[in-house]
Amino acid sequence: MAVYGGAERSLLVIIFDVHPCQKIITNHQHRFHQVLEAVIAFSNGHLLMKPDNRLAIIGCHSGASDYIFSDKDYAVVPTGINDGQYELFAHVEKCIRKNIKQFLSKMSNNLPAGESLLAGACGMGLCYIQRMKRELPIGDKMNSRILVLTGSNDSASQYMNYMNVFFTAQKENVVMDVCTLEHDQGLLQQGCDITGGAYLKTPQQQGLLQYLMWVFLPEPPLRKKLVLPPPVKVDYRAACFCHRQLIDIGYVCSICLSIFCKFSPICTTCHALFKTPGPPPSKPKKKKPKM
Amino acid sequence: MVFLDSENDSSSASQSASRHSNVNNKVIDLEDSSANGILRHKALQCANLYEYLITLPEDVIDTLFSYPIICLAVYRDLPDIGKHYVMRVLFVEQPVPQAVIASWVGQEYSKEHTEVVEVLSKLKVWQEASIPGGLPAWALNITFKKNLKVAIFGGGSSWGCNPNMEADTKARDVEYLDKYAMERWECVLHYMVGSQQQEGISADAVRILLHAGLMKRDDDDGSPVITRDGFQFLLLDTPAQVWYFMLQYLDTVYARGMDLAQCLAFLFQLSFSILGKDYSTEGLSESLLTFLQHLREFGLVYQRKRKGGKFYPTRLALNMTRQKGKSEISSQEGFVIVESNYRVYAYTDSNLKVALIGLFTELLYRFPNMCVGTLTRDSVCMALRSGITSEQIIRFLTLHAHSLLVAKGGPVIPPTISDQIRLWEKERDRFNFTEGILYSQFLSHSDFSVLRDYASEQNCLIWHCDKRRTMVVTKQGHDDVKKFWKKHSKGPISNC
Numbered sequence: 062m063a064v065y066g067g068a069e070r071s072l073l074v075i076i077f078d079v080h081p082c083q084k085i086i087t088n089h090q091h092r093f094h095q096v097l098e099a100v101i102a103f104s105n106g107h108l109l110m111k112p113d114n115r116l117a118i119i120g121c122h123s124g125a126s127d128y129i130f131s132d133k134d135y136a137v138v139p140t141g142i143n144d145g146q147y148e149l150f151a152h153v154e155k156c157i158r159k160n161i162k163q164f165l166s167k168m169s170n171n172l173p174a175g176e177s178l179l180a181g182a183c184g185m186g187l188c189y190i191q192r193m194k195r196e197l198p199i200g201d202k203m204n205s206r207i208l209v210l211t212g213s214n215d216s217a218s219q220y221m222n223y224m225n226v227f228f229t230a231q232k233e234n235v236v237m238d239v240c241t242l243e244h245d246q247g248l249l250q251q252g253c254d255i256t257g258g259a260y261l262k263t264p265q266q267q268g269l270l271q272y273l274m275w276v277f278l279p280e281p282p283l284r285k286k287l288v289l290p291p292p293v294k295v296d297y298r299a300a301c302f303c304h305r306q307l308i309d310i311g312y313v314c315s316i317c318l319s320i321f322c323k324f325s326p327i328c329t330t331c332h333a334l335f336k337t338p339g340p341p342p343s344k345p346k347k348k349k350p351k352m
Numbered sequence: 353m354v355f356l357d358s359e360n361d362s363s364s365a366s367q368s369a370s371r372h373s374n375v376n377n378k379v380i381d382l383e384d385s386s387a388n389g390i391l392r393h394k395a396l397q398c399a400n401l402y403e404y405l406i407t408l409p410e411d412v413i414d415t416l417f418s419y420p421i422i423c424l425a426v427y428r429d430l431p432d433i434g435k436h437y438v439m440r441v442l443f444v445e446q447p448v449p450q451a452v453i454a455s456w457v458g459q460e461y462s463k464e465h466t467e468v469v470e471v472l473s474k475l476k477v478w479q480e481a482s483i484p485g486g487l488p489a490w491a492l493n494i495t496f497k498k499n500l501k502v503a504i505f506g507g508g509s510s511w512g513c514n515p516n517m518e519a520d521t522k523a524r525d526v527e528y529l530d531k532y533a534m535e536r537w538e539c540v541l542h543y544m545v546g547s548q549q550q551e552g553i554s555a556d557a558v559r560i561l562l563h564a565g566l567m568k569r570d571d572d573d574g575s576p577v578i579t580r581d582g583f584q585f586l587l588l589d590t591p592a593q594v595w596y597f598m599l600q601y602l603d604t605v606y607a608r609g610m611d612l613a614q615c616l617a618f619l620f621q622l623s624f625s626i627l628g629k630d631y632s633t634e635g636l637s638e639s640l641l642t643f644l645q646h647l648r649e650f651g652l653v654y655q656r657k658r659k660g661g662k663f664y665p666t667r668l669a670l671n672m673t674r675q676k677g678k679s680e681i682s683s684q685e686g687f688v689i690v691e692s693n694y695r696v697y698a699y700t701d702s703n704l705k706v707a708l709i710g711l712f713t714e715l716l717y718r719f720p721n722m723c724v725g726t727l728t729r730d731s732v733c734m735a736l737r738s739g740i741t742s743e744q745i746i747r748f749l750t751l752h753a754h755s756l757l758v759a760k761g762g763p764v765i766p767p768t769i770s771d772q773i774r775l776w777e778k779e780r781d782r783f784n785f786t787e788g789i790l791y792s793q794f795l796s797h798s799d800f801s802v803l804r805d806y807a808s809e810q811n812c813l814i815w816h817c818d819k820r821r822t823m824v825v826t827k828q829g830h831d832d833v834k835k836f837w838k839k840h841s842k843g844p845i846s847n848c
Contacts, residue, residue, distance in 0.1 A: 105504055110435060112428065137626045145420040145499070145508025147624055154506075274439050283432050286461045 070113035071204040071280045072193055074186040075100065077129065078211035079165065080122040080177040085212045085242050085266060092266065096242070099270040100210065101157050104130070105150045106278055115203075117189055118157060120164045121182035123175045129160045131189065177213050179249075180222035183237070187229055204280050205235050206258065209249060212242035217300035217307055220248065227252040236281045240273065242266060247296040247307070254295045257281070261290060302330060401429040404599055406474050412613060413476050417495040419617035420503035421624055426475060427500055433457065434468040438477065442497065447481040447489035524664055526628040529654055533666035536651025537594070538704060541586060544578050545707045554649055564600035580739035586708055587740060587748045594668050597650070610639040618643060622652065622669040630662045688752045692766035694727045699754065711735050712745050727769065732776045742777035746770050788814045789830045791837075792822040802840060807833050 077100060079093075080086075086093045100118070108114050118129040130153065137152045190205040197203055207230065230237050230252070238258040239249040245262055253260040258281075263272050279287055298307040301322035312321045317331040326335050405413060405426065416422045427438060437456070441448050450469075457465045472478050472490075481491035502508030524532075543553045544567060558576055561567045566582040569575070585593060598619065605612050618640055625631065633641065644663060647653045652669040655662070687705065689697040698709045699722045706723050709715070712735035713725030725731075735745065746765060753764040763770075794800040800821040807813040812829020816822065825833050 102505065106439060109424070109427065109504060110432075137629075145502040146506030147421070147424055147503050148626060149624075150504060151506060271443060278439060279436055283436070286433060286458055286464065287436065288456055288458055 069202045069204070070111060070115060071107075071206070072115040072117070072190060073104075073107050074117045074119065074189060074205070074207045075104065076179060076182045076186060076207060076209045076211075077118055077120045077161075078122070078177045078179060078209070078213055079120050079161070080211075080213055081168075081172070082123075083212035083243065095266070096210075096269060097157075097161065099273060101154050102270050103273040103278070104157065105153060106274060108149065108153065110278070110280075115193065116153070117186070119182045119185055119189075120161060121178050122168060122172065123177055124169060124172050125167075126178055126182040126185055127164055128185075128189075129164060130157050132193070134160075176216050176218065177211065178219075179209060179211060179213070180219040180226050183207060183209065183226040183230075184222070187226065187233065187235060190233070190235055204282065205233075206238060206281060207235060208238045208240065208277055210240050210242070211246070211249075212244075213246075214244050215246045215248065217248060217305045220300035220305055221302070223248050223252060227255045230256045238277050240277060242269070247298070248300075250293065250295050251297060254292070259284070259289060260293060400595075401425065402471065402475065410476060414493075414495060415613040416616060417476075417493060417499060419613070419620070420499040420508055421620045422617055423496055423500040424503040424624065425620045426477070426496075427503075430475075430477075431464075431468050431471060433461075433464060434472055434477075437468065437472065438492065438500070441478075441490070441492055442500065447483050447491035449483060449487045449489045451487065453490060523630065524628070524654060524656075529628065529664055529666045532654050533651040533668045536649070537590065537668060538702070540597075540650060541593075542704050544582055544586065545704060556646065557649060560597070560601050560604065563604055564597070566600075583711060583735075583738050584740055584744060587711070587744045589747075589751050590668070594650075594652070601646070608639075608642075610643060614640060615643050619647075619669070622647070622665045625665045625670070627665065627667060627670055630664050633661050633663060686751075686753045686755050686758065688749055689754045689757060690727075690749055690765045690769055692768055694769060694772075696725045696727060696749075698723050698725070708748070711738075712740065727773070729776055732773055733780070736777055736780060742773045745773055786814055787827045788824040789827060790822065790824050791833075792820070794821040797821065799841070803833065803837055806836050806840075 085096070104116050104118065108116055115132070117131045119126055120129045121127075134153075134156045137149055186207045190207075193205070194203060227237065235256065236258040237249075237252045237256040239246065239253050239260045241249070241260075241262045243262075250260050252258070259276050261272060261276050263269055276289055279289075296307075298309060299311075299320050300306060301308050301311055302319045303321050303323065303325070306322060308320070308322050312324050313319070314321070314328040314331065314333060314335075316333040317328065319328055319330040321329075324335075326337070327333070328335070405416075408416075417426075427435065430438065437453060440456070441453075453469075454462070454465055469490075473480070476493055477496055478490045478492045481489050483489045499508070539553055540557060540561075543558075544561065558567070561582075562569070562576060564581075565579060566585050567576040568579050570577045585596065588596065602612060602615060605615050614637070633644065636644065644653060644655075645658070647669070648655050648663070650668070651666060654664040654666055687699045688709070689699075691697070696709060696713050698705060700706065701721055706715070706718070709723065709725055712727065712732055714728050714731045715723060715725045717724045732742075732745070736742070750764050757764050791803065794803070797818075800818075800823070804813065804816050804818075804823050807816075807823065807825050807829065810829050810832055812826040812833065814824045814826055816824070
């Protein structure tokens with residue numbers, strides 16, 4: 062029976078930052094384990110909501126991003142342990158544990174310095190969502206969202222990549238949620254604001270699962286009914302293209318809208334030529350009374 | 353009391369009503385139940401899981417909650433907000449004040465909150481508790497809480513059937529199982545419409561059909577014939593049919609000496625199992641094995657050999673609890689095309705489907721691979737008379753719409769057609785039934801207008817006619833109006 066237009070499902074892509082330099086991982090020995098447990102429980106919580114809900118997890122660090130759980134893992138293989146847990150959940154748990162172990166063991170000893178490739182992982186997530194949308198049965202609807210879970214520092218080195226991801230997500234109606242464990246992330250905050258997602262910096266790490274369940278488990282259409290933490294004031298500063306620093310006032314290329322903190326005669330992005338800076342802004346004002 | 357929509361008609365209705373009230377100064381209470389019964393058909397009630405569970409006694413529900421798999425099914429059936437309520441208090445070890453929970457939802461959705469709270473309390477998922485300080489609070493049912501946690505996180509005791517770990521040498525693939533399940537299920541449906549293929553259905557299945565009221569013994573020769581409910585049943589989609597059928601089956605479980613909770617838990621375990629995987633019958637009790645054989649007959653499970661020790665759940669069993677969101681339903685393709693000229697083309701060679709189409713269309717041609725019918729007023733009214741509703745017809749047509757139509761997007765049935773079908777149904781609904789009390793034979797117009805104005809102020813005036821000085825008041829408002837009238841008239845010439 063071809064059923065049309067009935068099912069509404071929701072796809073959750075979790076971007077899981079496993080960068081070993083995150084303080085919460087290095088400071089406490091068992092903390093990473095706790096975060097992993099929370100992610101697994103939260104994943105199962107999501108699958109529990111609706112029978113058609115889908116899940117993907119992408120792990121990332123500064124060297125690589127890879128799928129921890131994706132549609133390839135959906136063929137449920139019984140675990141052989143019958144302890145009352147729903148077979149699918151047991152399978153998901155086993156898969157995540159296995160794949161994350163594999164992912165971590167593949168991590169080379171000399172990781173490239175720098176922050177986790179969160180923007181790249183988000184891009185992967187968007188591609189994945191796009192593919193899932195294409196493969197959807199005709200007439201079905203799917204709410205997709207990305208949850209970024211990270212404890213990394215805020216940095217603007219991936220500014221361009223982030224912006225591309227955010228605006229693509231906005232165009233594709235993908236909501237981006239961000240849960241940071243340690244530091245406030247200005248850029249990701251902008252992403253949440255642009256795509257209409259929720260942003261939360263967990264006040265304490267012990268109750269991570271409960272925070273996840275409260276704020277990020279309800280799917281976006283339901284969120285307007287529930288009272289959730291109010292949106293924080295977003296820092297909308299842009300990063301300049303030359304030094305990747307957040308600036309309040311800067312120069313913008315009139316051709317391609319690239320942002321620079323200092324004047325340069327040639328736009329590095331589109332190679333447009335500019336004349337030397339025009340008269341300082343005070344001069345025209347002086348001219349006016351003469352006229 | 354009978355009323356018609358238009359003004360002219362209503363005066364004639366009041367005439368008939370006032371004729372009854374010829375006895376002086378008497379209020380006539382017209383019972384409408386008989387008229388109601390004739391003109392209003394009860395649509396087939398297909399209860400969902402929630403509606404079914406709240407009919408069960410409390411101790412049975414408690415037993416049910418001791419199975420993690422049932423907790424899971426109940427949880428999935430909760431309204432969306434309710435799911436989050438439960439999730440939020442799942443790890444809270446003490447009762448949560450009701451005011452706190454109420455504050456989780458925005459002001460403008462407080463109505464939904466009340467509904468959700470009612471559902472949760474009716475299902476006994478949570479109970480009222482008090483916390484120090486005397487505030488009313490909600491506490492999750494302990495059994496439910498424990499077993500839902502087990503279902504999500506594991507750590508419980510093993511129950512029910514285990515999947516076979518070693519691969520089956522003659523494993524059946526999903527396609528085969530789908531085909532088998534549909535064959536079995538259609539066998540039952542065929543039997544109901546009285547098609548020729550009547551073999552392969554057991555006396556037990558017939559008994560359930562009779563019990564469910566989908567068929568009844570013919571007055572003449574005692575052979576089962578389809579009833580009005582049966583027709584409606586046929587128009588449901590397959591998962592709804594299976595669920596309805598299983599509910600009826602569960603009704604008879606006590607009589608068979610089986611344990612309801614165990615059967616239900618087993619059923620849900622099937623519905624949460626993996627398609628295309630074989631499960632072992634080891635460790636199942638005698639009564640569950642019998643139950644399994646019944647399920648096998650209806651196509652919910654596949655078993656190569658009765659004593660083979662393994663079985664495969666089919667898609668029928670898997671889809672049972674998902675009433676609303678059905679996505680990956682069986683291999684059956686849509687076959688119906690509805691054109692805006694009221695023609696219905698059905699590409700099928702199955703007698704059953706042709707018979708279903710024939711329920712509400714006038715069949716014109718029959719070809720080996722398709723049949724053509726037209727939706728006419730007569731044919732649709734005939735269907736409506738036999739108890740089918742317009743929604744069921746439209747739903748059937750949409751549900752079985754040809755895949756090309758669905759792929760094209762837009763409305764699957766031309767809006768004119770669906771509107772017309774609804775209008776034809778509306779045609780039959782021109783009567784409104786309201787129970788009421790007739791006040792008549794007022795001595796003066798002022799008396800009448802005082803009482804009329806009072807009644808309309810109280811919002812209990814159903815109908816009035818100034819010329820005849822008659823009015824009809826709702827049953828609820830009757831006492832009030834009567835009291836008022838007694839007070840008003842005081843004198844011995846009271847009208848009531």
